[in-house]
Amino acid sequence: MRSRLRASSVAVNGLALLAVGFFLFPVYWMVVTAFKPSGDILLSIPKFIPSPFTMEHFSDAFNKNHFWDNARSSVIVTCSVVILAVAVAFFAATAVARFRFRGRRTFLVLLLLVQMVPFEAMLIPIFIELDRIGLVYKLIGVILAYLAFALPFTIWVLRGFVAAVPVDLEEAALTDGCTRPQAFMKILFPLIAPGLVATSIFAFIQAWNEYIFANVLLTNENTTLPVWLASFVSAGSQIDWGGIMAGSTMFALPVMIFFIFVQRRITAGMTVGAVKG
Amino acid sequence: MALVPWYVPYLLLAPGIVSLGAAVAYPLVNLVLISFQQFRARELILGLPTHWSGLANYRYIFSRPEFWTVLARSLLFAGVNVVLTIVIGMGLALLMQRLGGRMRTLLAISMVLAWATPTVTATQVWLWLFDRDFGVVNWMLTSLHLGNFTQHSWLSDPVSMLGLATMIVVWAALPFVALTLYAGLSQVPTDLYEAARVDGGGRWAIFRLVSLPYVAPIVLLLTLLSAIWDFRVFTQIFVLQKAGGISEDTNLIGIWAYHQSFGGAPNYGRGAATSLVGVVILLLVTALLLRRMVHAGDEL
Numbered sequence: 001m002r003s004r005l006r007a008s009s010v011a012v013n014g015l016a017l018l019a020v021g022f023f024l025f026p027v028y029w030m031v032v033t034a035f036k037p038s039g040d041i042l043l044s045i046p047k048f049i050p051s052p053f054t055m056e057h058f059s060d061a062f063n064k065n066h067f068w069d070n071a072r073s074s075v076i077v078t079c080s081v082v083i084l085a086v087a088v089a090f091f092a093a094t095a096v097a098r099f100r101f102r103g104r105r106t107f108l109v110l111l112l113l114v115q116m117v118p119f120e121a122m123l124i125p126i127f128i129e130l131d132r133i134g135l136v137y138k139l140i141g142v143i144l145a146y147l148a149f150a151l152p153f154t155i156w157v158l159r160g161f162v163a164a165v166p167v168d169l170e171e172a173a174l175t176d177g178c179t180r181p182q183a184f185m186k187i188l189f190p191l192i193a194p195g196l197v198a199t200s201i202f203a204f205i206q207a208w209n210e211y212i213f214a215n216v217l218l219t220n221e222n223t224t225l226p227v228w229l230a231s232f233v234s235a236g237s238q239i240d241w242g243g244i245m246a247g248s249t250m251f252a253l254p255v256m257i258f259f260i261f262v263q264r265r266i267t268a269g270m271t272v273g274a275v276k277g
Numbered sequence: 278m279a280l281v282p283w284y285v286p287y288l289l290l291a292p293g294i295v296s297l298g299a300a301v302a303y304p305l306v307n308l309v310l311i312s313f314q315q316f317r318a319r320e321l322i323l324g325l326p327t328h329w330s331g332l333a334n335y336r337y338i339f340s341r342p343e344f345w346t347v348l349a350r351s352l353l354f355a356g357v358n359v360v361l362t363i364v365i366g367m368g369l370a371l372l373m374q375r376l377g378g379r380m381r382t383l384l385a386i387s388m389v390l391a392w393a394t395p396t397v398t399a400t401q402v403w404l405w406l407f408d409r410d411f412g413v414v415n416w417m418l419t420s421l422h423l424g425n426f427t428q429h430s431w432l433s434d435p436v437s438m439l440g441l442a443t444m445i446v447v448w449a450a451l452p453f454v455a456l457t458l459y460a461g462l463s464q465v466p467t468d469l470y471e472a473a474r475v476d477g478g479g480r481w482a483i484f485r486l487v488s489l490p491y492v493a494p495i496v497l498l499l500t501l502l503s504a505i506w507d508f509r510v511f512t513q514i515f516v517l518q519k520a521g522g523i524s525e526d527t528n529l530i531g532i533w534a535y536h537q538s539f540g541g542a543p544n545y546g547r548g549a550a551t552s553l554v555g556v557v558i559l560l561l562v563t564a565l566l567l568r569r570m571v572h573a574g575d576e577l
Contacts, residue, residue, distance in 0.1 A: 012375050016384050019369060023387040023452070027394060029413060030402045046413045088292040095289035099281070107290065112570060114301055115502070118509040118559075120531045121552030124538050124545050125304035125311060128321060148300030151293055180281070209395040211512045216539060226397040230516055241405050248398040259393035260386070 030252070033245040034058070041242050057246035064243065069221050070228040073139060077224055078207040080143045085150040085203035086196055092151075093158035094188070098167070111152045119149050120212055127216060137219050145213055150203040157202065161195025162188070201258060208255060225251050312550040318543040327546075334550035344533075344551075348558065351508060351530040354439060358507040361447050363500055366454030371484070373459045385456065392452035400516040403445045407431045435526035438517060442527075445513045450506070454499050461492040501566045508559050511535075530555040 033041055034057050035050040061067065096104055126145055130136040165188055173183040211226040218224065229251055232244045312334055314327040338344050369388075373381050394402070407414050415426040431437045465488055473483045489496075511531045518524045518532070528536065534555065538548030560567075 012372065013377075013380055015372055016376055016380050019372070020384055020387045023384075023391040023448070026399070026402045026406060026448070027387075027390050029406060030398070033405065042411045044411070044416070046411070046416055084296075088296060091289040092293035095286040099286035099289075101283070101286040104286070112567070114297065115505055117301065117305060117556055118511075118531055118552065120509065120511050120535060121308060121549070121556065122301070122304045123535070124549050124552070125307035126300065128311070128545065129304060129307065131321065144296065145300050148296045151297055155293060205395075209397070211397050212515065212535070226395065226512075229397050229401065230519065232401070239408075241408070241411075244401050245405065248401050252394050252398045255395060256390055256393040259389050 027252075030245050030248050033241055034249045036242065038242050057242040058250070060240075061243050061247045061250065064247070065228055065231060066221050066223075067228060070223055070225050073218070073222050074208060074224040077139055077143055077146065078204060081146045081150060081207035082200050082203045084143075084147050085154050086200050088147070089151055089154035089158050089199060090192075090196065092155045093162050094184075096155070097159045097162035111156055114152045119145075123213060123216060126213075130217065136217060137222070139218070139222060142213055142217050142224075143207075145217070146203075146207045146210060149210075150206045153202050154199040158192070158195055158199050161192045161198075165191045197261075204258060205255065308549050308553060311545055312553050314546050316544070316546040316549075318545075321543075321545070330546065334546045335554070337547060338550055338554065347528050347530055347533045350439075350528070351555075352558075352562070354443070354510070354529060355504060355507040358443055358446050358450070358510070359500060359503045361443070362450045362454055362503050362507070363496065365447070366451050366499070367458055367496070369451065369455035370458035370462055371488075373455070374462055388452035388455060391448055392456075394449065396449065396512045397516060399445055399449050400513050403441065403448075404517070404520055407441055432517065432521055433523065435523060438523065438527050439514075442510070442513050442517060446507060446510055450503060454503065457495060457499060458492060461495040462488055465491045497566060497569060501563055501570060504563050504566070505559065508555075508562075530558075 032048070032050050035053050035055070036047065037052060037054045037056070040047050040050070040052075095101075096108060122145075126141075127136065130138075130141040135141040169191075170183045170187050173187050174180065178186065208224075209226060210224070211230065214224040215227050215230075218227070229244070229247050232240065232247060311327075313329060313331060315330040315333070316327045319325065320327050369384075373384060376384065391399075406412055409415070409428055409430040409432075415429050418424060418426040431441050469487050469491075470483060473487050478486065509531055510529060514527060514529055514532055515535075518527060524536075530551065534548045534551035537543075537551060538545050
């Protein structure tokens with residue numbers, strides 16, 4: 001029995017290591033390539049540890065195209081979308097989790113249905129509308145579009161967090177003489193703060209990563225980093241892998257840091273939302 | 278809750294409804310209208326009035342053999358991706374349950390890193406891994422004597438290019454699915470497992486009779502979301518095509534609609550019609566899943 005257990009635990013750990021390799025290696029290879037001198041990147045037998053070590057791809061990437069302008073756009077767009085999405089989704093989630101009202105169920109079903117619509121399809125009418133009101137090629141148009149795309153999911157997830165806070169807590173506060181807004185701010189808000197952090201990640205990812213809208217709705221100067229990153233690769237020419245990997249690393253780093261902090265809360269929110277209402 | 282005036286929930290919903298209305302509902306209505314019009318770059322740039330063309334755009338699309346190929350390809354691509362994601366994701370979640378604390382943390386962190394990798398970045402990195410001349414994958418396969426992959430191009434054949442796209446999509450989608458399923462599995466009350474074990478249930482029986490029914494709502498939701506996301510895959514294919522892959526034989530429906538609208542001779546009407554056909558097909562395909570979700574919505 002014991003030896004059977006040990007054998008199966010070896011198999012389980014072996015499988016786990018394989019999975020770790022599958023998920024980690026691409027990330028590892030990206031970072032390693034970014035730090036290798038160009039001569040070490042294009043070898044027929046790859047080098048797995050970057051020695052010697054160089055920062056030149058990073059400084060090259062900073063000077064490529066409009067990196068600083070594009071980084072600025074990315075930061076402005078992402079911050080605006082995160083703040084707006086979390087605030088708006090919080091109000092909406094409170095409404096559907098705390099109140100019974102006419103149209104509530106319709107709203108929830110519509111939230112699910114909206115996710116069926118490919119945002120790429122909306123590119124055509126949004127492009128035409130923005131063009132007509134003179135907002136095409138401006139950041140504000142992209143911000144509004146990303147906000148709306150992030151909302152269905154952020155509302156959905158936040159709803160689970162709000163619903164998980166017992167109503168009794170709020171009512172106790174009310175009987176103790178709190179006004180409703182006070183009860184809301186003092187009781188509900190602190191309890192769902194982790195949920196707010198978790199949902200902000202969705203808005204963050206959406207805005208930080210989105211490629212196709214930024215590609216069409218913005219110019220080379222004011223576009224966001226994904227477009228900048230994609231512009232590195234073009235068919236035919238000798239590809240600058242060191243530069244691409246350095247750019248990719250810089251672009252991915254903020255998201256990775258953010259994710260490691262809030263990951264647990266997202267999956268918790270998902271299961272809360274799916275298992276009970 | 279009776280103390281609250283009736284309009285309070287509506288007031289709370291207002292900002293959300295306004296932004297969804299402005300950036301989703303209104304453009305969606307326009308998308309439908311445009312799909313019945315002759316609307317090209319000429320009309321947009323010169324501000325010319327557009328003409329109603331009835332079903333002309335739709336008739337054009339359905340008459341193209343290319344449309345049917347693209348549609349079949351999109352459905353197959355999405356189907357393969359959904360099945361791989363859900364099955365392997367469930368496997369990983371069960372694996373995590375059986376791991377020791379340290380190994381589980383290591384696996385969770387590596388998954389989170391993959392999950393956090395932005396789509397464009399992930400596509401670039403996998404392109405580099407599978408690079409024809411200096412890609413580490415070709416070197417590895419050759420060194421393991423799995424064949425001679427020296428200078429093997431993964432982008433020149435539609436099937437292998439879509440295979441690479443599948444790899445990128447599944448790699449990025451697995452962490453979310455696996456971690457969510459794991460979170461769901463760890464909520465299964467332990468006495469249920471105990472009871473099943475006392476009753477002499479094997480591992481498979483316990484999974485099928487205890488774990489699976491408990492996480493079924495999560496599996497349903499994840500399958501629905503994956504189906505939606507995978508039918509809509511865009512950026513990965515778009516960047517792969519740009520990197521020198523063949524374009525015509527790898528178009529999925531979203532990309533095809535994009536090429537019609539923003540390609541060489543922009544035709545927004547046809548692009549809009551193609552997009553809408555895609556939405557309707559997605560609705561039909563996921564109708565069964567959706568119906569169950571909506572029924573579950575009785576308790577929402």
